Amino acid sequence: MEIKSLLIGNTVVVFDEEIMDKLSDSYNMFVKSNVLMIKRKDLMDNNCHSFENIIFFGITPNTLADVEYINQVCPKMVYWYDEVTNQLNPIIYSLYDGNLSVAKLPFSMMMQNIERRFLFELAKRVSHHESIFEIGRNSGGSTLALALGNQEKHNLSVLVSLDILHNPLYDYYAKKYEVIKKIKCFVQDSKTFDWKGENKNLPIGLLWIDGEHTYNGCKSDIERYKGFLSDGGMIAVHDYGSGNPEIAGIMKAVHESIVEDDNFENFCVIGSIFFAQKKGGKQILDTKNLSLEKSIPYYILEYLRHYTPVFNSKIAIYGTGFQSLDIFCMAKQYGLEKNIVAFVDDFSMQKTFYNLPIISLSETKSMNIEHILIGSKDHEESMAQKLKTSGWSEKDFTRIYTAEAFKNFIASGKNIYRFESSRWNELFIFDRNLGE
Numbered sequence: 361m362e363i364k365s366l367l368i369g370n371t372v373v374v375f376d377e378e379i380m381d382k383l384s385d386s387y388n389m390f391v392k393s394n395v396l397m398i399k400r401k402d403l404m405d406n407n408c409h410s411f412e413n414i415i416f417f418g419i420t421p422n423t424l425a426d427v428e429y430i431n432q433v434c435p436k437m438v439y440w441y442d443e444v445t446n447q448l449n450p451i452i453y454s455l456y457d458g459n460l461s462v463a464k465l466p467f468s469m470m471m472q473n474i475e476r477r478f479l480f481e482l483a484k485r486v487s488h489h490e491s492i493f494e495i496g497r498n499s500g501g502s503t504l505a506l507a508l509g510n511q512e513k514h515n516l517s518v519l520v521s522l523d524i525l526h527n528p529l530y531d532y533y534a535k536k537y538e539v540i541k542k543i544k545c546f547v548q549d550s551k552t553f554d555w556k557g558e559n560k561n562l563p564i565g566l567l568w569i570d571g572e573h574t575y576n577g578c579k580s581d582i583e584r585y586k587g588f589l590s591d592g593g594m595i596a597v598h599d600y601g602s603g604n605p606e607i608a609g610i611m612k613a614v615h616e617s618i619v620e621d622d623n624f625e626n627f628c629v630i631g632s633i634f635f636a637q638k639k640g641g642k643q644i645l646d647t648k649n650l651s652l653e654k655s656i657p658y659y660i661l662e663y664l665r666h667y668t669p670v671f672n673s674k675i676a677i678y679g680t681g682f683q684s685l686d687i688f689c690m691a692k693q694y695g696l697e698k699n700i701v702a703f704v705d706d707f708s709m710q711k712t713f714y715n716l717p718i719i720s721l722s723e724t725k726s727m728n729i730e731h732i733l734i735g736s737k738d739h740e741e742s743m744a745q746k747l748k749t750s751g752w753s754e755k756d757f758t759r760i761y762t763a764e765a766f767k768n769f770i771a772s773g774k775n776i777y778r779f780e781s782s783r784w785n786e787l788f789i790f791d792r793n794l795g796e
């Protein structure tokens with residue numbers, strides 16, 4: 361994002377005097393540009409303006425005052441300006457997504473707007489004979505999307521919201537939104553929560569999982585509650601497919617406990633929400649606007665585990681792009697990252713990638729690398745040629761994406777559709793239960 365274009369627009373900059381460096385070039389740039397600059401502590405006194413953009417300078421919006429201010433100003437975009445890297449980062453959970461027709465959902469720290477709108481739409485499709493169950497409420501961004509969506513259709517169905525901790529920001533929303541009073545709110549651990557006891561076996565029409573972001577936590581949440589889903593009931597899991605190695609276990613849990621479970625169908629990914637339905641109901645999403653996306657890291661790892669005995673050897677991944685990172689993330693979930701000792705990249709300016717050394721092709725032999733995984737969809741052939749010229753033989757490296765066996769393996773897997781967020785308006789959602 362070009363910062364100059366924002367500085368001539370209708371923009372306000374929020375800064376924190378305690379933290380900022382007033383002598384920095386970026387501070388001077390803002391001051392000289394004549395945009396309105398508001399101290400964070402004075403936000404509450406400045407809530408009458410209507411700005412298109414808000415830039416948080418050197419700070420992320422995470423206080424009650426920030427959230428309240430954003431909700432009142434309702435800007436098109438919210439950014440935070442990172443003084444260290446000099447970068448202006450759009451905040452993914454911005455309010456604006458090009459279409460304001462949906463009920464205005466309050467600013468949430470945790471979710472992209474398209475994801476909250478998706479939940480809002482799904483919640484509309486939950487009937488009175490079913491419940492909505494949320495695991496991981498935090499400040500209530502998703503809770504409100506679910507409640508407002510469901511309420512738009514009829515009086516709120518039973519909405520049970522669970523979190524192991526209470527976030528005071530939730531109280532802020534509770535004061536503003538009447539609907540929150542109707543939510544059955546629990547502060548409990550999802551690993552021990554007694555759904556049956558609390559809800560008398562009421563079927564779950566929509567199970568929304570955004571709790572503990574580990575493999576074990578996510579797997580336990582799916583396994584413990586999926587049996588309560590109604591026929592055609594929806595399950596949605598947040599933060600699926602993340603490039604962040606710390607939460608890559610969610611993908612593994614989702615595959616094992618949903619995709620590989622024959623009771624589920626209609627798999628798709630919207631934003632970072634994995635969605636599926638229990639068999640036996642009407643299909644919610646029309647897949648004609650979705651593209652097939654199977655070549656995901658999970659399949660790569662499964663493939664390597666099934667077809668290539670590479671994981672007993674000392675491995676390097678060729679490339680330092682996001683595909684290499686994806687492979688590394690999933691390898692970590694299988695406890696295989698200890699075999700991966702380096703990334704290979706002759707042109708990298710950095711020395712390390714995810715705490716592993718980046719080495720040149722010529723160093724692969726001196727480091728006693730035994731196997732190389734080529735982790736690039738587009739450059740596998742040229743990388744393979746380079747390896748061969750450097751003395752590597754075909755049997756000691758794996759071209760993941762282009763291997764015939766991998767393509768066959770992928771073809772035999774279940775369909776997972778992915779949706780492009782820019783095409784939100786084209787996404788047609790069938791009206792399951794909407795007629796009631």
Ligand SMILES: C[S@@+](CC[C@H](N)C(=O)[O-])C[C@H]1O[C@@H](n2cnc3c(N)ncnc32)[C@H](O)[C@@H]1O
Pocket residue numbers: 468469470471495496497498499500501502503522523524525548549550551570571572573577
């Ligand atoms: C990413 S936040 C949820 C964000 C929320 N859905 C939103 O949109 O704002 C994850 C939440 O899960 C909660 N959590 C973590 N482990 C949990 C557990 N075992 N049981 C219940 N909640 C848990 C955390 O306290 C945290 O508030």
